[in-house]
Amino acid sequence: MAAAWQDQRSETRGEHHGFGPHEHRNRGHRHGWGGFGGGPFGPPGFMFGGRGGGFGRTRKAKRGDVRAAILALLAEEPRNGYQIIQEIAERSQGGWKPSPGAVYPALQQLTDEGLVRAQEIDGRKTFQLTEAGQAYIAEHASEVRAPWEEMTPDIGDDVHELFDLSRQAASALFQIAQGGSDGQLRQAKQILAETRRKLYQVLADGDPDEE
Known part of the structure; x- marks a missing residue:
């Protein structure tokens, strides 16, 4: 168990690498902002609300959901703990992101049951189904479902x-921020400021469908 938690800490330390404007901007040149797939402009964690940003209703995770989700994901391919957490969050569109404190004990339990085994791949503990695990999934198809679908x-x-x-729009902004001239940057800022003003005006004007 201690080894599993050590892996979890190592994986979590790398969780935010490559996201957002984490590098400062010096005079005369601009540094990279990282990818948009999981950063401030894309789900999960989408800056405008995005997937999992408080819209819609989802049911809460219930007993056995983490176990079922792990088995369903490992039936597709081997994954480490961090990948399992991120994959669940992505597939539920941010509606469900189980904590490491739920996922790693479940992985350990599945390992103890002989359904899953762990091996080191690229310095990380990666989990995959054993033959017993594959047989278990075949015999319990109704149990090994995709619980994240109910939490989308x-x-x-x-x-x-x-x-x-x-x-x-964020993708276009990224391209301008990366390679735009000073004039293009000024123009982009003006457009963003005007867009923000107009969006707030939409809120202030009320629902046009109710008029």
Whole structure:
């Protein structure tokens, strides 16, 4: 168990690498901002609300959900603990992100039962199903489901489209921030300021459908 938790701490330390504007900007040149896939402009953790940003209703995780999710994911391919946590969060669209304190003990229990085994891959403890684990899944198909599907936020199509447009705009912003001229940067800031003003005006004007 101690070894599993040590792996968890090592994986968590690398969780935020490559995300967001973590490098300062010096005069005359700009440093990279990292990827947008899981950072401030994309889910999970989408800055405009995004997946898991408080929209829609989801049910809470119940007993056995973590175990079922782990088995379902390992049936696809071997994964380490951090990958399991992130994959659940992504597939539930941010509606469910189990804590390391739930995932690692469950992995240890599955290992003790002989359904899962761990091996070191690239310095990390990676888990995969044993033959007994594969047989267990075949015999308990109804149990080894995808519980994250029941915890996906109930978000309407309009909200999804809004987030998609926001991510596309953020991608354009990223390109300007990375390679735009000073004039383009000034113009982009003006556009963003005007867009923000107009969005707040939309809120202030109320619902047009109620008029």
